[in-house]
Amino acid sequence: MTPDTRSAALDIERMRADVAGMLGEAPEAIGDDDNLIDLGLDSMRVLGLVLAWSNTGIALEFSHLAEHATLAGWWRVVQRLQASTERA
Known part of the structure; x- marks a missing residue:
């Protein structure tokens, strides 16, 4: 699954949903303080999110x-x- 590419303002819930999508998880499975690397997020996926x-x-x-x-x-x-x- 790929991150949402809409250009709406970025908020923490969109970030959570996009990370969850990259990991094949439900958004509620991603805690604010969870180590995302431990959950399986690698550098290529981070680059996609960026x-x-x-x-x-x-x-x-x-x-x-x-x-x-x-x-x-x-x-x-x-x-x-x-x-x-x-x-600015």
């Missing part, structure tokens, strides 16, 4: 997410990027 989420207008890069292994960590990164995009 590409899909970049369509929302934020300057997201693989390196931003590679520093974190949880959805909560990723969400903090996205929030910072969204805030900086809004200020």
